[in-house]
Amino acid sequence: MQINIITKTKTWQRIGLSAAALAISSIAWANAGTFTAPDADFNAMLSVSGVVHAGDTAEVMGRGFKAGQQIQLVQNGTVLSGKTPLVANDKGEIRAQIHIPKEAVTGLHPVVVQVSNPTAATVFELKVSPKLDLTGEQLFDVQQATIAPGLYQVAYSAKNNALFVTSSVGRPPVKVSQISKVDPESLKVIQQVTPAADPHRAEQVMAVYGVAVDDNANTVWVTNTRAGTVAVYDQKDLKLIKQFAHNSAPHGRDVVVDSQLQRAFVSSPTSNKLYVFDSKKLEPLAPIEIPSTTRQDFAAMSLSYDANGQRLYTVSRSTNELAIIDTKELKTIKTLALPGIKNASGVAVAADQKRVFVTGQSSDNVVIIDVENEKIMHNVAVGAGALNVLWDQDTEQAYIANRAADTLTVINLNGDVLANLSIGSLPNHLSTDGEGNVFLVNKARGQNDESGDQLSRLHFKK
Template sequence: MSSVTRQNHRVRRTAAVAVALASGSVLALAGTASAHTGHALGHASTVVSAPLAKGLYQSAYSERNHVLWATTAVGRPPVSSSSLLKVDPRTLAVKQTITPPVTDAATGAVEAVYGVAVDDEHDTVWTTNTRNNSVAVYSQRTGKHLATLPNVAHAREVVVDERHDLAWASGFGDGTVVAFDTRTLKEKKRVTVAGSAPTGLAVNERTGTVYAADLNGDRLIAVSPWAKDPSFIPAGDGPISVALSADGRTAYAADQASGALSVVDLREKAVTESVPTGAGALSVAADARTGRVLVVNRTAANVTVVDPRKGAVVETLATGANPNHVTVDHGTAYVVDKSGAGPEGQDQAYRIRIGH
């Protein structure tokens, strides 16, 4: 592929993702899954699903409160239907529905929420308000909206480093990675990489370094709280989501364009393995308990379980249409979709006990 063709391909890919984020056409799952392929497991994964709400985007698990937080947003601007959901992780039943603040009384538009992360140290939950170019902070205890922090262009994802009291957000719209102090809720650091498109984020709480998947550059952008300039690490074709191994030495990138998982040695700054997972790889999470890496494949409508030591898929769990996001906690994964397959058109949530 020529450099001009490759550049055009990346521009088209970035535009397509921007449209997907803006239109609400981002991932979904359907039906409970039990089928698996690949290497035999000692114990196969088990999947339970339930209809949750319309317009699901992402979820995050709170160990402190034993709660799954999920975001929803429906429609194009002005978005008047959006909520932050407090979900029982065992039953997948909604315990509380929190409506974001109204931004335009005339239209009923709200500060719609999309990305989500929890800060159990300060008992808060952070959201990205993509259409409002901001992030917001809510109380986990009461659901109260505590603050809106502006100037994160097309804010896509947020991740919390509890050890260093920082919340990092990716600004897909202008190539920025921004850090906020989780105590004062003030901006702490801002790094802009011209021409980049930061999407997914993962943070190493031992070193404080955050890694952003650069959809435009087929690389990871590594930002330290103490370094002036970022560093760059190669990834696969179209990285859109990133996770880290338990020891922080390896990154896993979901490569949307190639439908694969890239295994990246962060010390050597090199891709050591590329594992085909499925068309439209969109979200990735690594489980410290089992060592497995899960990849949500939007187009293929499934979740693949990868053994990174073998560099192979060990299970493929069928889902419904458009699985959108995966998060894990101690051997359990939670996936949300945008299938609209519920009895009242709801999207669905899945709880996966990861096999080993």
């Protein structure tokens, strides 16, 4: 959920949800009048600070109102904001504290924003997230190390027994970015390189985000998301082999490589296409279009690859769908709707078990899908902001990075929660060596976050 930070002023009104407020009708607004002049250019936005659980007090913040506008927040016919409407300050901002009942159901709850003086209305979603107890710490040996600021993704090379970690700091112009080669046992940095300057923007480097390895070619593929392209580096010394042209993979996010077919595939959340590259000739190929079963365009996020089956799986955050790609024929086989998932983000295939795991970043869950029968077998609440998921065949467990909850949840094929670990701020991405070791990178909440920007190795004690 987006967090808007607003400077505190004396005109903010803080209120709680009381029994009296619950009894107020959503239309009881003294002297408000009807069909008065509307706010023709209304564009206010509301959000909730942080993660909200049942029984918490939620801090609702709004901006973009006109000074003096009166606002009431209504949910399921109940006025949440008390008998007296909130009043926007001279900056057009409001803030209110609302008690969430202990019996509140987890999920996205629509809150109607009723505005007068002049009149307007909108709806925002207040998310009540599941709260899982921490458990299962005794099942894992955990080692952590600081690698670089702005960690983003991690990939493991079996050929070289090395980790390759990408990092980029801040928004454009991005000046700090690195590819780090790391020893997976000691978690010590073997080598680091900074990408070259962006030729289209001198003050910015070709910042790196997604990462994958091609052990047959001994290369590392990275996405240069800000420049809409990809680059290829040598695993041995991290020398740049190929920098593709800008916009060859618009807003490229994840990348996977099929070493046998000699193809690299890149997802793009801003496009309904997967971008394809010849990993031997290092040339772009025709992209693969992904149709949607909805009226919106598919927006590809994470990628997971079944190399033996030559099937690539990706999910769409805009349409909440799973797409299955034939990587030999370079075409989409099927697009499946994902009921129960909101803002689909992460995907992992358990090829031997014919199951696919998909996370919902806004629904705080993971669903386990029988891809042969196109059936959702389990729907598991895992924690706020379930971003990415990894299947580890060695332990036969799925690992879910809950970005907003700062936790890593471990489940089995039946959807049983085996562990829920505190793993540092903003868990972001995972990889495995296939031998019971899972690697995770997490980001930081500001410069002084001691639990941020860490590389973790978790070894499951069998």
